[in-house]
Amino acid sequence: MKPATDAFPVHDDGQDDRSQLIREALYNAIVERRLAPGTKLVETEVGKLFDVSRTVVRAALQMLAFEGLVKIERNRGAFVAYPTPDEARQIFESRRVIEPEIAERAAERITSADIKLFQAHLKEEERLLVERGPNARRAAIKASGDYHLMLASVAGNLILERFMRELIARSSLVIALYGQSGASSCARSEHADILDALMSRDSKKAADAIRHHIDHIEEDLDYKVVSNSPLRDALRV
Structure with a gap:
Protein backbone atom coordinates (compact mmCIF):
# COMPACT_ATOMS: atom_id res chain seq x y z
CA MET A 1 0.00 0.00 0.00
CA TYR A 82 -11.51 37.73 -29.44
CA PRO A 83 -15.03 38.82 -28.46
CA THR A 84 -17.62 38.88 -31.20
CA PRO A 85 -19.99 41.87 -31.52
CA ASP A 86 -22.70 39.82 -29.80
CA GLU A 87 -20.36 38.99 -26.93
CA ALA A 88 -19.37 42.65 -26.71
CA ARG A 89 -23.01 43.68 -26.39
CA GLN A 90 -23.55 41.05 -23.71
CA ILE A 91 -20.58 42.32 -21.71
CA PHE A 92 -21.94 45.86 -21.65
CA GLU A 93 -25.46 44.60 -20.99
CA SER A 94 -24.06 42.78 -17.96
CA ARG A 95 -22.37 45.96 -16.78
CA ARG A 96 -25.68 47.84 -17.05
CA VAL A 97 -27.29 45.24 -14.83
CA ILE A 98 -24.53 45.05 -12.22
CA GLU A 99 -22.86 48.46 -11.98
CA PRO A 100 -25.93 50.59 -11.11
CA GLU A 101 -26.58 48.27 -8.17
CA ILE A 102 -22.93 48.57 -7.16
CA ALA A 103 -23.17 52.37 -7.37
CA GLU A 104 -26.29 52.40 -5.21
CA ARG A 105 -24.63 50.24 -2.56
CA ALA A 106 -21.48 52.34 -2.70
CA ALA A 107 -23.52 55.53 -2.15
CA GLU A 108 -24.96 53.98 0.99
CA ARG A 109 -21.64 52.71 2.35
CA ILE A 110 -19.04 55.26 1.29
CA THR A 111 -16.92 56.76 4.07
CA SER A 112 -14.81 59.90 4.34
CA ALA A 113 -11.70 57.77 3.89
CA ASP A 114 -13.16 56.25 0.71
CA ILE A 115 -13.93 59.71 -0.66
CA LYS A 116 -10.33 60.80 -0.12
CA LEU A 117 -9.12 57.73 -2.00
CA PHE A 118 -11.46 58.46 -4.90
CA GLN A 119 -10.38 62.09 -5.02
CA ALA A 120 -6.72 61.08 -5.08
CA HIS A 121 -7.48 58.58 -7.83
CA LEU A 122 -9.20 61.26 -9.95
CA LYS A 123 -6.15 63.49 -9.59
CA GLU A 124 -3.95 60.64 -10.77
CA GLU A 125 -6.23 60.03 -13.75
CA GLU A 126 -6.04 63.72 -14.64
CA ARG A 127 -2.24 63.64 -14.42
CA LEU A 128 -2.02 60.62 -16.67
CA LEU A 129 -4.37 62.10 -19.25
CA VAL A 130 -2.11 65.11 -19.82
CA GLU A 131 1.09 63.08 -20.01
CA ARG A 132 2.50 62.01 -23.36
CA GLY A 133 3.64 58.63 -24.58
CA PRO A 134 2.25 55.09 -24.76
CA ASN A 135 3.20 54.22 -21.20
CA ALA A 136 1.14 57.09 -19.79
CA ARG A 137 -1.75 56.12 -22.04
CA ARG A 138 -1.65 52.54 -20.84
CA ALA A 139 -1.43 53.66 -17.23
CA ALA A 140 -4.47 55.90 -17.80
CA ILE A 141 -6.40 52.97 -19.22
CA LYS A 142 -5.60 50.84 -16.19
CA ALA A 143 -6.45 53.67 -13.78
CA SER A 144 -9.78 54.09 -15.52
CA GLY A 145 -10.66 50.44 -14.97
CA ASP A 146 -9.39 50.58 -11.41
CA TYR A 147 -11.93 53.33 -10.66
CA HIS A 148 -14.76 50.89 -11.35
CA LEU A 149 -13.13 48.23 -9.23
CA MET A 150 -12.87 50.74 -6.38
CA LEU A 151 -16.62 51.28 -6.63
CA ALA A 152 -17.18 47.54 -6.35
CA SER A 153 -14.91 47.38 -3.32
CA VAL A 154 -16.81 50.15 -1.54
CA ALA A 155 -20.08 48.36 -2.29
CA GLY A 156 -18.83 45.64 0.05
CA ASN A 157 -19.83 42.53 -1.91
CA LEU A 158 -16.86 40.29 -2.72
CA ILE A 159 -18.80 38.27 -5.31
CA LEU A 160 -19.84 41.40 -7.20
CA GLU A 161 -16.28 42.67 -6.96
CA ARG A 162 -15.02 39.46 -8.54
CA PHE A 163 -17.60 39.75 -11.34
CA MET A 164 -16.55 43.33 -11.94
CA ARG A 165 -12.90 42.40 -12.22
CA GLU A 166 -13.78 40.00 -15.03
CA LEU A 167 -16.18 42.43 -16.70
CA ILE A 168 -13.66 45.29 -16.68
CA ALA A 169 -10.98 43.04 -18.13
CA ARG A 170 -13.32 41.76 -20.84
CA SER A 171 -14.50 45.32 -21.55
CA SER A 172 -10.88 46.23 -22.19
CA LEU A 173 -10.72 43.49 -24.82
CA VAL A 174 -13.86 44.83 -26.47
CA ILE A 175 -12.57 48.41 -26.43
CA ALA A 176 -9.20 47.30 -27.80
CA LEU A 177 -10.95 45.58 -30.67
CA TYR A 178 -13.84 47.92 -31.45
CA GLY A 179 -13.10 51.32 -29.87
CA GLN A 180 -12.69 53.94 -32.60
CA SER A 181 -11.55 57.17 -30.99
CA GLY A 182 -10.27 56.75 -27.49
CA ALA A 183 -13.54 58.12 -26.12
CA SER A 184 -14.12 54.55 -25.00
CA SER A 185 -11.75 55.28 -22.16
CA CYS A 186 -13.59 56.43 -19.08
CA ALA A 187 -13.86 60.21 -19.16
CA ARG A 188 -12.57 61.75 -15.97
CA SER A 189 -15.49 64.20 -15.88
CA GLU A 190 -17.94 61.30 -15.78
CA HIS A 191 -15.96 59.67 -13.01
CA ALA A 192 -16.19 62.96 -11.11
CA ASP A 193 -19.97 63.04 -11.67
CA ILE A 194 -20.27 59.56 -10.20
CA LEU A 195 -18.19 60.59 -7.20
CA ASP A 196 -20.37 63.68 -6.66
CA ALA A 197 -23.41 61.43 -6.47
CA LEU A 198 -21.65 59.12 -4.03
CA MET A 199 -20.59 62.04 -1.83
CA SER A 200 -24.18 63.30 -1.68
CA ARG A 201 -25.28 59.72 -0.88
CA ASP A 202 -27.80 59.92 -3.70
CA SER A 203 -28.19 56.28 -4.74
CA LYS A 204 -30.46 56.99 -7.71
CA LYS A 205 -28.18 59.72 -9.06
CA ALA A 206 -25.16 57.42 -8.71
CA ALA A 207 -26.94 54.63 -10.58
CA ASP A 208 -28.04 57.01 -13.35
CA ALA A 209 -24.52 58.43 -13.66
CA ILE A 210 -22.97 54.99 -14.08
CA ARG A 211 -25.57 54.02 -16.71
CA HIS A 212 -24.82 57.18 -18.68
CA HIS A 213 -21.12 56.46 -18.38
CA ILE A 214 -21.46 52.91 -19.69
CA ASP A 215 -23.64 54.17 -22.57
CA HIS A 216 -20.94 56.70 -23.47
CA ILE A 217 -18.25 54.02 -23.53
CA GLU A 218 -20.30 51.69 -25.73
CA GLU A 219 -21.32 54.45 -28.16
CA ASP A 220 -17.71 54.61 -29.33
CA LEU A 221 -17.57 50.99 -30.46
CA ASP A 222 -17.50 50.46 -34.22
CA TYR A 223 -16.34 46.83 -34.55
CA LYS A 224 -13.04 47.58 -36.25
CA VAL A 225 -9.90 45.64 -35.43
CA VAL A 226 -6.86 47.46 -34.04
CA SER A 227 -3.18 46.68 -34.61
CA ASN A 228 -1.29 44.25 -32.42
CA SER A 229 2.01 44.39 -30.50
CA PRO A 230 4.72 41.70 -30.33
CA LEU A 231 4.42 39.52 -27.23
CA ARG A 232 7.82 40.56 -25.86
CA ASP A 233 6.96 44.27 -26.23
CA ALA A 234 3.52 43.82 -24.74
CA LEU A 235 4.82 42.07 -21.62
CA ARG A 236 7.90 44.29 -21.33
CA VAL A 237 9.93 41.42 -19.82
Missing part, protein backbone atom coordinates in the same frame (compact mmCIF):
# COMPACT_ATOMS: atom_id res chain seq x y z
CA LYS A 2 1.27 3.46 -0.88
CA PRO A 3 1.81 5.97 1.90
CA ALA A 4 -1.26 8.06 2.68
CA THR A 5 0.43 11.22 1.44
CA ASP A 6 0.65 9.76 -2.05
CA ALA A 7 -3.14 9.59 -2.23
CA PHE A 8 -3.33 13.33 -2.82
CA PRO A 9 -1.55 15.55 -5.37
CA VAL A 10 1.39 17.48 -4.01
CA HIS A 11 1.26 21.16 -4.93
CA ASP A 12 4.44 23.02 -5.63
CA ASP A 13 3.85 26.40 -3.98
CA GLY A 14 6.76 27.84 -5.94
CA GLN A 15 5.21 26.71 -9.21
CA ASP A 16 1.83 28.13 -8.18
CA ASP A 17 3.46 31.47 -7.36
CA ARG A 18 5.22 31.59 -10.73
CA SER A 19 2.01 30.75 -12.57
CA GLN A 20 0.20 33.50 -10.69
CA LEU A 21 2.97 35.96 -11.57
CA ILE A 22 2.64 35.15 -15.27
CA ARG A 23 -1.14 35.31 -15.04
CA GLU A 24 -0.89 38.82 -13.55
CA ALA A 25 1.55 39.97 -16.23
CA LEU A 26 -0.68 38.69 -19.03
CA TYR A 27 -3.81 40.03 -17.34
CA ASN A 28 -2.29 43.51 -17.07
CA ALA A 29 -1.08 43.42 -20.67
CA ILE A 30 -4.59 42.51 -21.83
CA VAL A 31 -6.37 45.07 -19.65
CA GLU A 32 -3.95 47.83 -20.66
CA ARG A 33 -4.48 46.81 -24.30
CA ARG A 34 -0.84 45.94 -24.90
CA LEU A 35 -1.99 42.52 -26.07
CA ALA A 36 -4.72 42.77 -28.68
CA PRO A 37 -7.59 40.28 -29.06
CA GLY A 38 -6.53 37.27 -31.09
CA THR A 39 -2.86 37.41 -30.07
CA LYS A 40 -1.39 33.91 -29.91
CA LEU A 41 0.23 33.14 -26.56
CA VAL A 42 2.89 30.57 -27.38
CA GLU A 43 3.80 28.57 -24.27
CA THR A 44 7.47 28.23 -25.19
CA GLU A 45 7.82 31.95 -25.91
CA VAL A 46 6.14 32.98 -22.66
CA GLY A 47 8.23 30.39 -20.81
CA LYS A 48 11.46 31.86 -22.20
CA LEU A 49 10.40 35.39 -21.29
CA PHE A 50 9.83 34.36 -17.66
CA ASP A 51 12.41 31.54 -17.51
CA VAL A 52 9.84 28.94 -16.49
CA SER A 53 8.60 25.61 -17.83
CA ARG A 54 5.65 25.18 -20.17
CA THR A 55 3.78 23.54 -17.30
CA VAL A 56 3.97 26.77 -15.30
CA VAL A 57 2.85 28.81 -18.32
CA ARG A 58 0.01 26.41 -19.06
CA ALA A 59 -1.36 26.83 -15.53
CA ALA A 60 -1.35 30.61 -15.95
CA LEU A 61 -3.15 30.37 -19.28
CA GLN A 62 -5.78 28.09 -17.76
CA MET A 63 -6.45 30.70 -15.06
CA LEU A 64 -7.03 33.33 -17.73
CA ALA A 65 -9.20 30.96 -19.75
CA PHE A 66 -11.39 30.47 -16.69
CA GLU A 67 -11.79 34.25 -16.50
CA GLY A 68 -12.76 34.49 -20.15
CA LEU A 69 -9.66 36.44 -21.20
CA VAL A 70 -7.89 33.63 -23.03
CA LYS A 71 -9.27 30.99 -25.36
CA ILE A 72 -7.49 27.64 -25.51
CA GLU A 73 -8.08 25.71 -28.72
CA ARG A 74 -7.16 22.08 -29.13
CA ASN A 75 -4.17 21.54 -31.42
CA ARG A 76 -3.86 25.30 -31.96
CA GLY A 77 -2.86 26.73 -28.61
CA ALA A 78 -3.90 29.71 -26.52
CA PHE A 79 -5.07 33.09 -27.79
CA VAL A 80 -6.17 36.32 -26.19
CA ALA A 81 -9.96 36.13 -26.37
